[in-house]
Amino acid sequence: MDEVKLFGFWPSPFSRRVIWALKLKGVNYEYIEEDIPYNKSDLLLQYNPVHKKIPVLVHGGKPIAESLVILEYIDEVWPHNPLLPKDAYERSVARFWAKFIDEKTRTLWEFFQKSGEEQEKAIKNNFEILRTIEEYGLGDKKFFGGDRIGVADLVFGMVIHMLVPLEEVVGVKFIKADTFPRLHAWMKNFSEQPTIKDNVPDHSKVVDFLKTIDFWIGP
Amino acid sequence: MGEENKVILHGMWASPFSKRVELALKLKGIPFEYVEEDLKNKSAEILHYNPVHKKIPVLVHNGKPIAESLVILEYIDETWKNNPRFLPQDPYKRARVRFWTSFVQQHLFETMFTVVKTDGEAQEKAVKELLEKLQVLEEGIKEFFPDGNICIDSNNVGLLDLVLLSVFGPYNVQEEVLGIKIIDMEKTPLVYSWLRAINQLPLVKESIPPHDKLAAVLKFMRENALKSSSA
Secondary structure, eight states, X not given: OOOEEEEEOTTOHHHHHHHHHHHHXXXXXXXXXXXXXXXXXXXXXXXXXXXXXXXXXXXXXXXXXXXXXXXXXXXXXXXXXXXXXXXXXXXXXXXXXHHHHHHHHHHTTHHHHOOHHHHHHXXXXXXXXXXXXXXXXXXXXXXXTBSSOOHHHHHHTHIIIIIHHHHHHHTOOOOOTTTOHHHHHHHHHHHHSHHHXXXXXXXXXXXXXXXXXXXXXXX | OOSTTOEEEEEOTTOHHHHHHHHXXXXXXXXXXXXXXXXXXXXXXXXXXXXXXXXXXXXXXXXXXXXXXXXXXXXXXXXXXXXXXXXXXXXXXXXXXXXXXXXXXXXXXXXXXXXXXXXXXXXXXXXXXXXXXXXXXXXXXXXXXXXXXXXXXXXXXXXXXXXXXXXXXXXHHHHHHHTOOOSOTTTSHHHHHHHHHHHHSHHHHHHSOOHHHHHHHHHHHHHHHHHHHHO
């Protein structure tokens, strides 16, 4: 009755952030790997008829789609190890950054898809995005959530398991100790957190995947 | 107004994002100061309060700024817990409201924007997409109005109502300027009735800008967009 299922796709950052949230809260769930995009299961199409996308969380038979909506749901149903602060103002700041990072990390892909002058523009754009995130979002905090990992950290987490492989395929490096010292430190702190460390897709698997995809895995 | 609980809204009269926050404050009976921003000449406050986007609306509560209209609406609901509550209490119902709000905001609004900014084949494509998505919404909202009865009053207006209103509330204006039928009573009867119900609320009626003013702004936006895309 209260069983939890997650329909996901192993390289997807949208899927990954939900896995992290469930693991951080110690929620038991059944994971269903979807064959994206050409062979989606009937169940997925039934649970998310509007968008036909992963991730979809199903709790006691009731489906929830859209990763940020899922994260809020998880935090409300399993309130221990909270992903959002208690204070309403702090929550609004956390939501602002979760939303901003979610929107901008989709743009972070463009340097991978483009070439020539357009790629150069996309690379320059990425530097600007990361600068804004570092200066205004993270600031001097250890995590976006403060001392503990919060929802914005889970969203930015795509840099450790997706941006790094993208960089390797293209041959460019964004977050270095000298270019973005605070984001660089964040990457170390975030990836060393035991739950995160144990739940990151294998780097070379992702690189191989990126080299062979012929579709855009953005939403 | 005392310094404690001082609320200021930086907005712009024709912006749907601004309007939804303005209505939210009025519906909850929250006293606030309204600052009309000139988007061509943004104030130092906006640049200070929203350095990331430099956009309105920005809500300032006790000197602390909140940006992004949907974030602001959730903040308002969590801070002023009187009726109307914008989100239900049950987590699953909240997730459904947030899902459909995201659909209206990210899909319907964006497609509507494309319809406004394009012409010819591109516009035809966008209109087709818009009408298809309105059908999806028509189907989807049956979960909120299971017996087809739409009963909205100033005590139960919610997040989804506010967002739908801000996007399609002025559909008469949109249809007139674009020469396209968007909210069709026969094709999307629930959406049609729902919009009518929200538009009838007294606070909504008195907050909506005059038809001609909105039409002028929409025409101006469209002309500008078409000019710059053909330049």
